Amino acid sequence: MAYWLMKSEPDAYSIDDLERDGREMWDGIRNYQARNMMRDDMRVGDEAFFYHSACKEPAAVGIMRIASEPYPDPTQFDPDSKYYDPKSNTDDPRWRLVDVQFVRKFSRPVTLKELRAHPGLDGMILLRRGNRLSIMPVEKQHWDLILDLE
Secondary structure: OOEEEEEEOOOOOOHHHHHHHOEEEOOOOOOHHHHHHHHHHOOOOOEEEEEEOOOOOOEEEEEEEEOOOOEEOHHHHOOOOOOOOOOOEOOEOOOEEOEEEEEEEEEEEEEHHHHHHOHHHOOOHHHOOOOOOOEEEOOHHHHHHHHHHO
């Protein structure tokens, strides 16, 4: 099993939304590196931290499970979607996604400030200067440490 961190702005889609929906496609990824991780590296059953970003207090707020194999992101073909990509076509889709399934919310958010302050998380991709990826792998020791903070 691999571990991930997947970011979403809470006013766009939050952990509460995923809890309500149960399962949802993780759409709208328009970064090739993040797309490649979903397409090539994620497996059904992998787990991911749900991370609220671009908000007052960015934080890991829960856990979700990868619930599908990768498949074409339907929003790339929808001219009414903000994720529409006119250069993508159904014969050779540019963007892929996976479905995620709610596992649980944390008892409290584990804030970015807390993560930065913890010496055991040195080297975590999220904490690297200039990192803006919306999806990233998480090493098992970092996964376990964050779970202990929660």
